[in-house]
Amino acid sequence: MTEALAAGTREWVLSPESEYRFELEQGTSLAIKLVQGHAEIFGAELVDGKIYLFYEECKAAVFTWQGCTIQVTGQPSTEYISEETPMAAYANLHIAFEQMRIRSLDQMKGNYTAGGTPPHHGESTEPPRVLILGPENSGKTSIAKLLVNYATRAGQDWAPMLVNVDPGEGGCMIAGTISATPVSAPLQTSTPAHTLGNSVTSAPAHMMSNALVPLAYWYGHTETRRNPLLLDRLIRNLGENVWDRLAEDPQARASGTIVDTPSSFAASTGGGENHRQSLIKACVDAFRINVILVVGHEKLYVETQRAYAARGLTVVKIPKSGGVVELDALFRARARRAQIRSYFYGERVEAPRGLPSLGAPGAGPAAAAQANMLVAGEQPGDFSLAPASQVVAFGDLQIWRIGEETMAPSSALPIGATRVVSEMQPLAVDPAQAGAGLYNAVLALLAPPHADESERYDEEILDLHVVGFIVIMSIDVANKRMTVLAPSQGSLAGRTAIVGSLEWQD
Ligand SMILES: Nc1ncnc2c1ncn2[C@@H]1O[C@H](COP(=O)(O)OP(=O)(O)OP(=O)(O)O)[C@@H](O)[C@H]1O
Structure with missing residues (x-):
């Protein structure tokens, strides 16, 4: 250990072809600075002297081919050096x-x-x-x-x-x-x-x-x-x-x-x-x-x-790497929620104690930039986004569900009648229908269908790619409208969206 190191910062010396592995718990972050040699994280090289931030339960490894020294600030739940890697x-x-x-x-x-x-x-x-x-x-x-x-x-x-x-x-x-x-x-x-x-x-x-x-x-x-x-x-x-x-x-x-x-x-x-x-x-x-x-x-x-x-x-x-972490279902659910949250709201990263805070608007990012900090390889600017909540009339947004019943259950059909819905059949969803399953649902907004009506076909919706996502926050059946969280103010009128089984609530 070097004496000049700030409190909470540790130095690790890695021999050639070894890696420093770490795991973070919820609400913690970690900063890693390469001070000597060459190193990489899953193949992405670290730049000498820059401080890389990791957060939200990140698990990863700093690998070196020739040997290196890194300084680590923050407290991971697990950290160790492994000489055995594939x-x-x-x-x-x-x-x-x-x-x-x-x-x-x-x-x-x-x-x-x-x-x-x-x-x-x-x-x-x-x-x-x-x-x-x-x-x-x-x-x-x-x-x-x-x-x-x-x-x-x-x-x-x-x-x-x-x-x-x-x-x-x-x-x-x-x-x-x-x-x-x-x-x-x-x-x-x-x-x-x-x-x-x-x-x-x-x-x-x-x-x-x-x-x-x-x-x-x-x-x-x-x-x-x-x-x-x-x-x-x-x-x-x-x-x-x-x-x-x-x-x-x-x-x-x-x-x-x-x-x-x-x-x-x-x-x-x-x-x-x-x-x-x-x-x-x-x-x-x-x-x-x-x-x-x-x-x-x-x-x-x-x-x-x-x-x-x-x-x-x-x-x-x-071979499988001994460093791969067993991720459980709860972790995966948290990562998915964080993905959707950051799609709409951007990221909020807190540097570990001992480094300039990124939280304070204005002063934070500037201090962090001065300290050579990087978040996902980028200068930490203001990573927060401002999504728009919009009120949309039921008829304005065409919502589809693929291959699943959205109407009355089969038990409500006349005796002897069966309803066959193929796995690939697009069904229009009526937001006013009880059990439409739209509350808190994540929907994908699709690219527009073919401009020429004669070129359109029944299952065209399956072939349209995604241009963005929205979440339905509330439904007002009496007034036939719903409140939708969208990444921007752009009008949703006339757009086509597909609902699946993903839900999200902040
Ligand atoms: N050498 C390593 N050291 C530390 N952590 C690692 C290492 N390799 C992978 N991990 C971490 O282990 C976790 C699981 O790895 P990864 O997602 O690559 O596995 P997977 O097989 O794709 O998983 P899935 O089960 O989702 O298909 C990830 O959090 C990843 O960052």
Whole structure:
């Protein structure tokens, strides 16, 4: 320990290829400063001398290849150094993917015919399109982030497509969505509410230098088994859109795709084996997967190998990190709530004691900037947002629910009558109807339908992507209007929204 350290600040010296792991409890924050050497967090490099803030139950690790010294302020519930990490295996994967990217770009640009070194016999000229499978808490999201971050740091202007098909997590948006995001700068870690960085829909773009622009679809539930057919369809929609975006851009296409999946793809619960297999297949088809990584699960690896190796896919078993934290259902629910809250209200971060406060308006951020503090890799400005609560007439907003009964229960139908609603059928929701299920519901606002009426079709709503989210705060049936929390004052008249099963209350 150095004597000059401020009270509450500790110094850790990390040997090469080791990592400092920490876990934060609710309401605590932690500051980490790199003072010597090189270090990274899930592949995003730390800048020497800057103070990085972590909050809202963040769990992560500072890893170093060559050795480093860090100063840590704040009190995590757990902190330790581990010399045993699977980083060498992950880095080897990255190197293999990097070679695939380069071969693929050379091929697309015709460099081989122009005298470049052609690929060896049997070497693929396809870019890496990778699906990550693994059980709950195996570190899938962290590996996806690491691989994407390493690609962006390669100095080749790669912008890999990071796809999240785990509606329980929501990627860089909110839970209930699946999304695809081109990533051109390393994703920073600071809070579990934004494991994959912030999207521009949750904060004004000018506030974030590395804001992400995802393409997202609304599934509306957190569990894949709730409506697997709908999820299958949305995954295929997303895949088609990703392909369209990449078609005209060789650099983006050669950058490849990394797909993070939910843990339900690894183990069937509640008799969902068929759905599990068909959802994996939907991903493989939709994103033209050529590599499947299976994290720390022998049986799943053998099974996946059997199913996909014969079709020409490379299936690789990779070790799970001992640092991955077991996250329970309550933690996940809190992270989802924090995600929605920060979509509407932005973030409020308190620096640990001993560092300048970020709370006081004006003076806080300035003092923090002077102290070289960073929140999610950004200068801490005023991260709070001002959502608008609007009163909307029932007829102004068209609300739909996909594939679920919203009308009277079947028991209320005439004897002998049955109502069949397909999983994919959009049903209009009448807010005046008892049991419409709209109170506190989170709704996704969709892109407008086709301008030409003749081009419209019944299930078009399933193919419209998400442009934002609203929450219904109160319903006034007598006056046929409702109060809605929206990110801005923009009029909602004539808009289309889908409700799922997500609810939120501040
Ligand atoms: N080496 C590490 N050191 C400390 N914490 C880690 C490490 N690797 C991952 N974590 C943390 O462990 C938690 C679980 O990891 P992650 O979300 O990557 O797993 P997952 O398999 O994607 O989870 P899920 O069950 O949601 O699919 C996260 O909070 C992550 O930040």
